Amino acid sequence: MKEFIAGLPKAELHVHHVGSASPRIVAELAARHPAAGVPADLAALREFFTFRDFAHFIDVYLAVVDIIRTPEDIRYLTYEIAREMASGQGLRYAELTCTPHTSVLVGIPIEAYTEAIEDARVAAERDFGLVLRWIYDIPGELGVPAADATLSYALDHRTDALVGFGLGGPEIGVPRPQFAPHFTAARDAGLHCIPHAGETTGPQTIWDAIELLHAERIGHGTSAAQDPALLARLAESGIPLEVCPSSNIATRAVTRLEEHPLRAFVDAGVTVTINSDDPPMFGTTLNAEYEIAADLLGLDENGVADLARAGVRASFAPDDVKTRILGEIDAHASEGSARA
Numbered sequence: 001m002k003e004f005i006a007g008l009p010k011a012e013l014h015v016h017h018v019g020s021a022s023p024r025i026v027a028e029l030a031a032r033h034p035a036a037g038v039p040a041d042l043a044a045l046r047e048f049f050t051f052r053d054f055a056h057f058i059d060v061y062l063a064v065v066d067i068i069r070t071p072e073d074i075r076y077l078t079y080e081i082a083r084e085m086a087s088g089q090g091l092r093y094a095e096l097t098c099t100p101h102t103s104v105l106v107g108i109p110i111e112a113y114t115e116a117i118e119d120a121r122v123a124a125e126r127d128f129g130l131v132l133r134w135i136y137d138i139p140g141e142l143g144v145p146a147a148d149a150t151l152s153y154a155l156d157h158r159t160d161a162l163v164g165f166g167l168g169g170p171e172i173g174v175p176r177p178q179f180a181p182h183f184t185a186a187r188d189a190g191l192h193c194i195p196h197a198g199e200t201t202g203p204q205t206i207w208d209a210i211e212l213l214h215a216e217r218i219g220h221g222t223s224a225a226q227d228p229a230l231l232a233r234l235a236e237s238g239i240p241l242e243v244c245p246s247s248n249i250a251t252r253a254v255t256r257l258e259e260h261p262l263r264a265f266v267d268a269g270v271t272v273t274i275n276s277d278d279p280p281m282f283g284t285t286l287n288a289e290y291e292i293a294a295d296l297l298g299l300d301e302n303g304v305a306d307l308a309r310a311g312v313r314a315s316f317a318p319d320d321v322k323t324r325i326l327g328e329i330d331a332h333a334s335e336g337s338a339r340a
Contacts, residue, residue: 004301004336005290009328011093011311012085012275012286014219014242016168017117018065018099019278020081023049026280029067029077036066049281054200054251058141058170061281065102074103074116082124082132089286092325093131093317097166099139100153101146110153118159131321134159135194137166138182140174147182155189163316166219167195167209176208183213192216192316199253203227210239217242217273217314222253224270225261235269240314245292246284247277262296273311305333 021029023045030040039045051057068077078096085091103113121132136154138147154165165186167179176197183193196219197209203223207230209215221241224230234241243262248254254261265272274293276286294304312325 001294001301001304002287002291004332005287005294005304006088006090008090008290008305008308008332009092009325010090010286010290010308011095011315011317011325012091013095013217013240013273013311013315014097014244014275014277015085015094015286016097016099016278017078017081018068018102019061019281020085020096021064021077022080022084022280025077025080025084026064026067029064029073032073033067033069036063038063038067049283051250051252051281054170054253057251057281061278062102065099066106068103069106069108071108071112071116074108074113075120078117078120079123082120082128082130085286086124086128086130091130091286092328093133093312093315093321095133095135095163095315097135097137097168099137099150099168101139101142101149104149104153110157114153114157114159118161121161131317133161133163133316135164135166136162137168137196138179140167140169140171140179142169143174144178147179151182151185154186154191158189162191164192164194166193167197167213168219169196171196171199171201171205176205177212180212187214194219196220198223199248200251203230206230210237215239220244220248220253221265222248222261225264228268231265231268231270234265234271238271240271240273240310241265242275243272243293244275244277245289245296246282250282257292257296260296262293266297271310271314272307273314274307275311301336302333305329305336 023042027040030038138150193214194217195209195213198206199220217240219242274289
């Protein structure tokens with residue numbers, strides 16, 4: 001199974017720009033900006049990435065954000081993330097969640113930010129065959145002013161690669177209804193609405209994301225398992241959940257993998273996609289998340305291939321890219337059946 005998953009073509013829908021920085025990338029950026037206080041030593045970084053809870057994870061995440069201070073840092077980060085995504089993970093397409101507002105706050109103009117990620121995107125597709133698209137998310141802890149700014153970046157500095165509008169950061173103390181006007185404006189402009197919801201709060205946050213933020217997918221949605229009516233709504237509407245098992249354990253959103261609600265989602269008929277969230281920070285990979293999902297759900301190779309197909313179909317990739325990747329998944333599954 002491990003070998004099958006490693007070679008399985010995949011799309012990833014819930015993976016963060018800064019959170020994808022490996023210790024190698026973080027060490028390089030920390031050495032460029034030592035005043036930020038992030039360790040440049042790899043052993044120290046492993047300890048640095050040990051989280052007590054979700055609030056501590058946010059603190060560490062923001063510390064890493066603080067070592068990305070120039071357009072050159074943005075370009076380096078984006079290109080090197082793509083290099084690692086394309087190496088050994090079977091990734092063909094990824095929707096990378098970016099938080100441009102935090103970069104603008106440290107003095108990087110949005111024009112320079114956009115140019116840097118776009119330059120890296122084009123180079124990554126050329127050099128690694130990885131198709132990247134962007135989701136701009138609101139850093140929820142910074143409130144409505146950050147939402148105003150993020151919407152402006154999305155609408156006034158839009159590129160063809162920007163497909164979605166999101167909402168991340170802490171959920172506790174950050175009510176979703178305050179962002180309803182921003183998501184309505186994003187939807188009216190043709191962007192897909194993809195907020196995080198129900199990771200560390202109850203089902204009402206997910207209801208708010210669906211009914212007020214026009215959610216087309218839900219980031220995490222962990223607490224949906226507590227509400228049968230919500231599970232039924234998700235199943236009926238076909239709104240997929242972006243499930244990230246190791247992330248949920250690392251941030252203490254779920255106590256043990258054996259208690260993860262992934263099985264409850266599938267049993268209720270909810271569409272699920274498997275993702276890595278902030279893989280180096282959580283000591284995981286997309287392959288490892290597929291292995292966990294296969295174990296939790298008791299899947300054979302065909303079942304795992306179906307998970308990969310669900311990820312492609314739930315993506316906002318161009319139709320030709322979807323068709324190509326689905327064909328590659330079918331071919332890989334057929335090879336697996338022939339070996340068996």
